Amino acid sequence: MTRYVVTGASGLLGLNLSLQIFANDEVLGIANTSPLKGLPFEIQEMDLVSENFEEGILETYKPDVVIHCAAIANLEDCEKNSELAHQTNTIVPGKIANQCRKRGMKFVHISTDAVFDGKSGNYSEDDPTNPLSVYAKTKRAGEENVQNQNSDAIIARVNFFGWSLSGTRSLGEFFVNNLLSKNPINGFVDVNFCPLYVSHLSDLLLAMVRADLSGIYHVVSSDHMSKYEFGCAIADKFGLDHTLINPIFVTKSNLLAERSLNLTLSTEKLSTDLHLTIPTPLDGISQFYKDYQRGYAQNIRNYSVED
Numbered sequence: 001m002t003r004y005v006v007t008g009a010s011g012l013l014g015l016n017l018s019l020q021i022f023a024n025d026e027v028l029g030i031a032n033t034s035p036l037k038g039l040p041f042e043i044q045e046m047d048l049v050s051e052n053f054e055e056g057i058l059e060t061y062k063p064d065v066v067i068h069c070a071a072i073a074n075l076e077d078c079e080k081n082s083e084l085a086h087q088t089n090t091i092v093p094g095k096i097a098n099q100c101r102k103r104g105m106k107f108v109h110i111s112t113d114a115v116f117d118g119k120s121g122n123y124s125e126d127d128p129t130n131p132l133s134v135y136a137k138t139k140r141a142g143e144e145n146v147q148n149q150n151s152d153a154i155i156a157r158v159n160f161f162g163w164s165l166s167g168t169r170s171l172g173e174f175f176v177n178n179l180l181s182k183n184p185i186n187g188f189v190d191v192n193f194c195p196l197y198v199s200h201l202s203d204l205l206l207a208m209v210r211a212d213l214s215g216i217y218h219v220v221s222s223d224h225m226s227k228y229e230f231g232c233a234i235a236d237k238f239g240l241d242h243t244l245i246n247p248i249f250v251t252k253s254n255l256l257a258e259r260s261l262n263l264t265l266s267t268e269k270l271s272t273d274l275h276l277t278i279p280t281p282l283d284g285i286s287q288f289y290k291d292y293q294r295g296y297a298q299n300i301r302n303y304s305v306e307d
Contacts, residue, residue, distance in 0.1 A: 001024055001025050001026055001210075002014050002025045002026070002045070002064045002067045003020050003025070003027075003028075003061070003062065003063045003065070004025060004026065004027040004028070004063055004064070004066070004067060004092070005027070005028050005029075005030060005061060005065070005066045005067070005139055006017075006018045006021070006027060006028070006029050006030065006067045006069060007030045007066070007068045007069055007070035007096075007112075008030070008032075008035040008068070008069035008070030008110075009029025009030055009031045009036075009043055009046060009162075010031040010032075010033060010035075010036055010043075010070075010071055010165055010295055011070070011073075011165075011169070012158060012160070012163075012164040012165075012169045012170055012197055012198060012203065013030070013069045013110065013158075013162075013229070014029065014070070015029075015036075015164070015300065015303070016069065016162055016163070016198045016199060016202055016300075017043075017069065017163075017198075017201075017202040017205065018039075018041055019040070020073060020202045020203070021202075021206070021247055022040055022041045023050065026041075026227070027041045027045065028041070028042050028043070028061050028063065028120065028207055029041060029042065029044070030044055030045075030046050030048070030049045030053075030070070031043055031044075031045055031164055032034060032045065032046065032047050032048065035305040036137040036165070036303045036304065037303060037305050038165070038302065039211070039303055040095040043053065044056075044057070047089045048070055048088070048090075048092045048096075048215070049084075049092060052189040053063075053096055053148055054099045055094070058099055058100070058101055058103060058241060061274060062218075063105060063292045064105060065105065065106040065107075065108065066096060066100050066105055066107050066108070066197065067108040067110070067205065067209075068092075068093055068096055068097075068107065068108065068109050068110060069079055069110045069192065070088070070090045070092070070199050071088060071089050071107065072084065072085050072089060072135070072138075073112075073135070073241060074135075075133050075134075075135045075259075076139065078133065078135035079112075079134050080132065081158070082134045083227045085087070085135060086138050087132055088138075089135070089138035089139050089141075089142050090139075090141040090142045090145055091139045092145055093146050093256075094144055094145030094148065095110050095149075096149035096151040097109065097145070097146040097147035097153050098150060098199065100153075101148060101149060101152065101153075102151075103192065106152070106153075106209055106212075107146070107150050107152075107153040107154070108153065108154040108205060108208070108209065108294060109142070109143070109146045109154065109155045109156070110137045110156055110158055110217075111136075111140075111142065111143050111155050111156060111158070112136065112157060112158065112159070112231070113157050113158065113159045113193065113194070113220060113250075113260075113263045113265055114131060114132075114136040114139065114260055114263065115129040115136055115139060115143065115157065116129055116130065116131075116260055116263060116265075117129075117130035117131070117141040117260055118132075118221070118259075118260025118261040118262040118263050119145045119191065119260075119261075120262065120264065121224075121262035121263070121264040122264050122265070122266055123218070123263075123264070123265050123266065124218075124242045124265075124266045124268070124269070124296065125157075125216045125217065125218060125253075125266075125269055126205065126213075132258040132259070132260055133258050133259070134145045136260070136272070142167065143155050143216065143233070147216075147263065151214065152214045152215055153214060154198060154205075154208055154209070154214055154215070154217065155215065155216045155217070156217055156219040157216065157217070157218050157220070157265065158196065158207060158219050158252075159193050159194060159195055159196065159220050159263065159265075160195065160196045160197065160198045160201045160220075160260065160290070161173075161284070161286065162197055162198030162199065162200065162298045162303075163193050163198075163288075163291060163297040164300065165300060165303060165304050166301070166302065167208075167300075167301050169197070170198075170278050171230065171231075172195075172230075172231050172234060172285075175187075175230070175231040175234045175235065175245070175259065175276075176234060176240075176292070177239060177261070178244070179231075179234070179235055179238065179240035179244055179245075180202075180211060180238075180240065180244065182196040182241070182244065183244065184243055184244050184245075184246060185231070185245050185246065186243060186247075186248045187226075187227050187228030187229075187230070187231040187232070187247055187248070188226065188227040188228055188248060188251060189226050189227075189247045189248065190226070190250055190251065190261055190262070190267060191226060191227045191230045191259060191261055191263075192224050192225065192226050192227075192248050192261070192262050192263065192264055193220075193224060193225075193226075193227065193230075193263045193264070193285065194220035194221045194222070194223065194224045194263070194265055194267075194281070195220070195230060195281050195283070196219065196220050196221040196279065196281075196284055197221075197279065197283070197284030197287050199284070199286055199287060199291070200279045200284055201289070202220075203258040204219050204270070204274070204276075204278070205219065205278065207299065208270075208274065211266075213250065213273055213274075213275065215267060217270045217273075218265040218266060218267050218269065218270060219267075220267060220280065221267075221278065221279055221280050221283075221284060222267050222271070222277070222278035222280055223280040223281055223282075224264040224281070225229040225281055228247045230281065230284060230285075231245045232245060233281070233282060233285050234285055237285050237286065237288075237289045238289060238292075240263075242281040249285045263288070273277075279281055285299070301304070
């Protein structure tokens with residue numbers, strides 16, 4: 001039985017991933033915020049910036065694998081507090097990567113598709129990056145830090161959606177919540193991406209660990225759509241009114257952080273190395289809906305102390 005540590009265990013990916021790991025292996029979750037209750041796996045609170053992860057976790061729990069999901073992922077928050085974003089998204093991953101290398105523990109670092117400027121699209125892992133926002137710049141620097149400290153690490157560039165602790169963490173939830181409430185909302189027609197459902201992402205990350213892969217991989221869906229099209233596809237699957245979604249251009253929004261417009265990524269390397277067919281966004285939306293029907297969204301929210 002493999003022993004995992006998952007940082008950011010109260011986040012969208014960290015929580016869903018930990019629950020999937022627990023079905024077959026041992027997992028310890030590390031969380032800095034959002035206290036949880038009733039989890040089937042152990043969780044420990046820790047500030048990865050100020051506390052000693054090496055002595056507090058690696059020496060005591062002795063995992064086989066560390067999957068580092070923790071980050072400051074809100075683009076606007078990163079613009080407002082660039083130093084904390086640097087410490088969290090750049091410095092901490094390198095430290096943990098180094099600590100894992102010294103102990104022969106597999107390290108998986110979760111990065112982002114936003115390391116690209118979105119001017120061309122269909123990016124491969126070998127294409128040059130050009131991050132635009134503070135968030136993207138700190139995540140790209142985090143990739144480089146991990147590579148310098150641990151050449152055996154997996155660096156997964158991701159973009160995902162799913163059901164979260166608060167019910168408000170993913171773009172998928174944003175569309176469902178507002179459409180259920182019949183609220184008119186905006187959908188960007190000029191932002192193209194490859195959204196992967198979080199359970200599909202979790203499956204792929206665990207398959208990558210089992211295959212002992214290393215290096216940078218694009219772990220996104222195998223097809224792309226605009227964020228407006230994504231919202232409309234969710235509306236159609238859930239039987240909701242897609243005319244409530246107003247098609248607009250992100251360039252005409254009032255967002256602080258600069259967004260990359262064409263974040264279509266190639267998954268050919270991942271598909272080849274895992275000998276797997278990578279799910280599409282529509283595959284993910286279908287599973288997103290099935291999980292909603294079976295009560296999974298509410299089950300996730302029940303772990304929140306605040307509920």
